[in-house]
Amino acid sequence: MTIGYLPWGRPEWVMSRPCLRDSRHELTYAEVARRADAVATQLSEHGIGEGDVVAIMLPNRLELLLVILAAWRLGATATPINPVFTANEAEYQLRDSGAALVVNSGPGAPTAGLPSIAVEALRAEPAGVVPDREVRPEELALLIYTSGSTGRPKGVMLEHAHLLAMTSMLSDHLQLTDADHCLLVLPLFHVNAICVSFLSSMLAGGQLTVLERFAPLPFLEAVERHQPTYFAAVPTIYARLAELPADVVPDTSSLRFAICGAAPVARELLERCEERFGFVVVEGYGLTEGTCASTCNPIDGARKFGTVGPALPGQQIATIAPDGSILPPGEVGEVVVRGPNVMRGYLNRPEETAATLVDGWLRTGDVGRVDEDGYLVLVDRVKDMIIRGGENLYPKEIESVLYGHPAVLEAAVVGVPDPVYGEVPIAYVVAYPDVPVTAGELLDHCRRNLTKVKLPVEIHRLDALPKNPVGKIDKPALRKALQPR
Template structure:
């Protein structure tokens, strides 16, 4: 383990290299190190030390990165909180994590007696009072909270060894190098942004530019201005980019590849991005419990549309039958993972930890198939599976058919209650950008489904929404859609 992403472990030769910037601040590696030490001194004065937890409730900005590393400088862990959370949501994460200090934009938003430090009060010049750093791979580094699609969010415990393994795995897969430059647009309360966009380039002395939010035109303007070599984003972002008017022709020649992850995307989207912008778009797959990513289509090599690529270096991805045996390539089962990136467990949740890690494999809850070359195709979530009259139906197959219609931006399929079959297929779609919801021809979508799917997979209803609901990390919120179906009884008809 190298821990080369930590400022106190970096080579002195990095000192004057450009390190990180946002719209307010630009720092070299040496300047970042000093800012980290200054913030660490403040946290130490408030009682933070080895084993403590620091909560960081900030939008994307340089100070968020500084605060996380300042906690690490003291042997503490950091838990990044979605800055748009309500007080109840934030209080749950702060209380569950046992955070000692919260760093926030607005100190008044945090309730209770916890110590709150306003981001504008963070020191920038260290006094030199800190002892030498002593960071171990076994030290807890991050408490990343799951999106909470079932019950209250759980804290995923990631230690420095997990992060180091993830950086090494991803860095080798994308051939990260010192002259790379990542444009970070995903929210930094998510481990994807932390590991893929931030720490991986930091480990080799590359550059990072942090954007606070995404807007299609502003994002492309940032690409032209900062000249990044790669970025990572979710399918919705790429859908918005390819939907821009044809006269929007940005100079994206600096980008050598882009990564798509966090949610399933249809193969048509990848083809559209590559045709429109000219750089390869590679799809990856992983979980917070695996410190972000476990597979990815290669940047230089065979990319198979419809798959999320082979296992990343240093990881083992397999398919498991319900009886716990591993099945051959070509057979369907649960995706399971081994590697140094697999989490320590869930904070204070021994039963959930045992359920997910008990047999030595990380159980993902995803249904997948490995092909003859070891490329993984995700069929669906086990919990999303619809059982209609005893037949298993996987929503992703139906969603892919709906996505293939050019009028559809996003699609989600859930099970609706039915007195005869138990469950039936219900679909929700949103219209492509700049198109009214009325432009979606529901009859044509149903006819497309009838032509490409067996009868039991054809939705009993297709509902057109202005936008599909999302959870805090940008994934379509299927529990919300299921609740809508259950509450409104929208299992029949064309729309709601």
Template sequence: MNVASLPDRRAELDPHGAAVSDEHRSLTNTQLLSRVRTAARQLQDLGIGAGDVVALKLTNRVEFVVLLFAAWRLGATITPVNPSMTDVEVVRQLQDSGARLLVVEDGAAVASPGVTVLAVGGLHEGTVEPDQAPLLDPATLALLIYTSGTTGVPKGVMLDHANIDAMVGMGLRALELGPADRCLLILPLFHVNGIVVSVLTPLLAGASVVIAGRRFDPHGFFDLVERERPTFFSAVPTIYSMLAALPDDVRPDTSSLRFAVCGAAPASAELLARFEARFGFPLVEGYGLSEGTCGSTINPVGGPRRAGTVGLPFPGQEVRIVDADGSEVEPGTDGEVVVRGPNVMRGYLGRPDETARVVVDGWLHTGDVGHLDAEGYLTLVGRSKDMIIRGGENIYPKEIEDVLAGDPSVLEAAVIGVPDEKWGEVVVAYVQPSPGASVDATALKELCARSLTGYKRPTAFFVVEALAKNAVGKIDKTALRAHHAALSARS
């Protein structure tokens, strides 16, 4: 079914059943449908219709879900905006997406030239007469998810309703969800994972969703679990590491939890085993990309889980490993992971050449390196290019390098990820001064603060006489990482 009609379907089947809640309000299925209809009418009054883009710069809250369905009801597209973005980053996304409306937190000041701004507190809460049925064209663009590219310019991943419907259906089967389930949403809704895994999939199953609105707090997390009694949640390895590091006397009641999903970055088999032994519920590790509408493989909830792997393909998807020539390799042989299925994105907004390089004959080339075993379980062994994953957030060095190169004192910059116990990786920058110039690390830090979201900012700056180059004159990041590791070992 088309997820745009989920509020209508749920209100018809179970009018008084719980739908979605946060720390401020709880909506039944009927109340959710009423709020969606009212919001859709308000969006119409603001000039929003089919084909328009609505940007949501919101924290996790019920209104995000209401606006998601309200926009889809009109045939409009949602582009989520990270609330921690700088004005520079926000304006860039608004302009690239062609957004006509930006919804922000009450009191938020944001630059949005040419875009109408609506404070979330200004959403109407009354009732409206039954409106038109939701527009249900599978080819309508549903989400524009922005992800940084190796060029340093964030790209809009175009996901249509056919992509969303396919992924949600796959997730429903893979996670074995039903009406008795209850999802605790702790990941941000500006990621496709939060929208698809923690909202749309449980709602399709007839389950309910509780939204944890505040910043994740490991010390209060299990109090929330005991109070809300969820049956599952989805998180990144950094969160599980924080929870596993809680004092030994923290022994919460986790009896409501059937499982939790671990994704967005590799997790060690040791962490998974230690976590499950302590807290008594399994972690199922999965893998995917925004370009694949969130998930492509996952360890079975009810079948054999293999720690150290990211599981089997979701139902309806194909996963292959190919060599540099694009030929499929034998099980156990490393190569590039490629994915095919109805979940593969329509493409990158306004970037047909980049789309053609990434999606070839229907196969999504992930750029990740791994191998399949004889039973089809995928093991990731590396990442192509130089992407950094900090606490589940993908960071592409080129974007940061471009910012640093904007300082006249910097001739060249190289950004790498270095191991970090808490975040998995953090960002470190090496800079080579322009001839005759002196680099001021404090000025570079201030430049990054103005231009980059917090998690992208380098934690340290190293000024070097020259950056190592390879045989073709490109910066040799392999050598740079080795150099940094040697420095760290001596310190």
């Protein structure tokens, strides 16, 4: 099996093409391969070889990608760490992953006592020859840690076979070619940015421009300057773009499409972005445990707003009843996924792996239904469900109604304990700038669209909703704020 996203061993005409750039560097495929070899010789001098784990705690920059490639060159595994983690959070991942070395920003960065290499000290030219070895599909490529919203973060084990299956599916579905150019803005400690932006563009022979962080105006300036053909983002980013003043009129004509994923998004927000910026936005769905994506609306085919699209080629998606039986189309149940992209398991957690990988299916913990055309409609997370007086309420349904009000930019609904009903829903809303709306108006809007049992007991206006490191609305933080002190 040829692993086509690796930069070395490609035809000569590919090697001279632009490959990676950020604000510091611009490298061809040949230069990327050489720089990866240079870092590989440095890692090798620190004893890194087959089966070892290299941790990388850096913000978005080319060196992060070069270290990943260098680790793979040696048969090692990479585990990227959120660069804003506290010492406690970073050291947990360093210890749990069994990392032998960490590449970081330099003095003061957490190391858990491990040997480290500062990013500025990374080698640019090889010192010696890297062993000529073949990267094998069954080798462990990445250890990506879950967000830990339901407990301590777990290391998801992804082999090169999983990454190759995922990037091949994405490249096929998105019709990527060597003419495509991705603008990467999501954090590289997450599998979305690694697979959708980095590896998929590498597999297609295209190019990647890496932005260190997102801010609306600099992002649009980067679109105008670099002329990318696509990007992937989370709903929060589209919300920040949609709220820009009307006199901001960027040139986005180079963009073939954009992808929205990682969290539920309102139809109104996607339509607003499409109308304003003129590019197609396709919504997709997936988990780290499924190596990123399992469904996605097509770019050219039938896009169904309110769904996250059909299964990607090579995957199956279904819903199951509580007894594990597969449900017919239209029936609501837990979403399950099957395909060559599903993880090996959780590192050193056999019981949790066994509970998640059941009879060949990945149990997602999401609730949804598959329609008659095979498109997945997400209802909510199992753990987010609110039981009000014996009635099951899904916050996403209430949020969708709130998003239907023209003043609402973002919304989140969580359950709070209640002495009579057990739990009741409370809503938090962020409005578009300079659009006046009261909590009473929003509640009236809900009354017109929801039965009484689904009405939030309170609606709070906020300037911003808390976000986790990946950009999703942080519902655990909202629930924690509601706990009695």
